[in-house]
Amino acid sequence: MFNLQDIIRPNVLKMKAYSSARDEFKGSASVFLDANENNLGSLAGEKYNRYPDPHQKKLKERIAEIKGVQPEQIFLGNGSDEAIDLLFRMVCRPGQDSMLHLPPTYGMYEVSANLNEVVMDAVQLTKDFQIPVEEVLLHVKPTTRIIFICSPNNPTGNLIEQESIEDILRAFNGLVVVDEAYIDFADALSCTTRLKEFPNLVVLQTFSKAWGMAGLRLGLAFASEEVISVLDKIKPPYNINEATQELALQALERQEALQDMIEEIVQERELLMHALPTMASVEHVYPSDANFILVKVKDANRMYNYLLDKGIVVRNRSSLPGCEGCLRISVGTLEENQKLLQAISEF
Ligand SMILES: Cc1ncc(COP(=O)(O)O)c(C=O)c1O
Structure with a gap:
């Protein structure tokens, strides 16, 4: 008890x-x-x-x-x-x-x-x-x-x-x-x-x-x-x-604005979830119920530094047991997500 x-x-x-x-x-x-x-x-x-x-x-x-x-x-x-x-x-x-x-x-x-x-x-x-x-x-x-x-x-x-x-x-x-x-x-x-x-x-x-x-x-x-x-x-x-x-x-008092924002983030998350697996450097995209996505890529450290060079900061989680090779990517605005996808597609 x-x-x-x-x-x-x-x-x-x-x-x-x-x-x-x-x-x-x-x-x-x-x-x-x-x-x-x-x-x-x-x-x-x-x-x-x-x-x-x-x-x-x-x-x-x-x-x-x-x-x-x-x-x-x-x-x-x-x-x-x-x-x-x-x-x-x-x-x-x-x-x-x-x-x-x-x-x-x-x-x-x-x-x-x-x-x-x-x-x-x-x-x-x-x-x-x-x-x-x-x-x-x-x-x-x-x-x-x-x-x-x-x-x-x-x-x-x-x-x-x-x-x-x-x-x-x-x-x-x-x-x-x-x-x-x-x-x-x-x-x-x-x-x-x-x-x-x-x-x-x-x-x-x-x-x-x-x-x-x-x-x-x-x-x-x-x-x-x-x-x-x-x-x-x-x-x-x-x-x-x-x-x-x-x-x-x-x-x-702004519950409606909150719901709108959540909807937009979830929609952007789903767009990323669909687009990322089509990229040659992406090995796996884990399902997400959050405002970020865990993505397994071919060379996480290189990809991380490459994105940094392009001015895009993601979280390198590849040293965590269970997340080997993975980057954690927060869902951004439409423009930010497009920039991210463009960069990854050119990797
Ligand atoms: C799972 C989890 N709990 C708690 C926190 C911290 O939240 P707060 O900003 O309220 O301290 C975070 C922040 O990233 C988180 O990911």
Whole structure:
């Protein structure tokens, strides 16, 4: 049976959250002399002299409506990378506890584990980049606290089978983090719809991809109220800045524009998926449910440098086990994609 209290680090259980000036005063006032702000104003623009809402109340309420969850089931981070780091700090005792990830996958799970001195176990995805569930469960140790599943997976682009995710959620008594950074480009239901069933489920999403807000740094974690309350307790008090909170609220009112953008990116992705296999230097194009495509080429390093010479930067993933010979190519604008295809055809 999963019991969050069994895996939270003892120091986290014991500690109290920082109580900010804005937490201690509730009500209305006209003179604020409680937070050592600059009351003369801001050089950056109106309002920015004040600390932002540490609980991001308005933003969470709006996200909750749109995503069909409760505001108490949402944690907002300075990018989802912050949520990844805080999850480690919440349940992994440095030097003792471990995590399990499924390479080839997103590199920050490993970086963040190393930073937090979390022991790392890895089970390679299968040839078609799915989860070998039995093998994963065999690798679970008494110290395993988190299993990371990235779906659609970066850098391979594919969705992970829902049944495998559920099998792991049922069999593992730690946190199962399903990273859905690219879910908006996939024809699939988000795991946020399963939060009630699985108290050990944490779903990560981000405003960096489909919403086009990578520069503002806003990531989301959806989980049980209990998990979220611990993340809130250990986060830096003002982790989401005022500009990001305001701009995200505005963006959330532009659902139609979001859908248009997603449609255009998916359409461009499909054009690339059809065109790339016809090129002599391309050996294989992996199916993609994301806004990028993993492409196996005849000579990845040479192709990478050749594209660089043409002013086109792609991601060389050829040194990752499971991605030998592969480049990861983000879907660009129509013009950018044509330029890319033209360059590859002339390679
Ligand atoms: C799978 C995955 N998760 C998370 C992130 C990080 O997102 P954020 O910009 O919200 O930190 C990325 C960024 O590339 C990603 O590929």
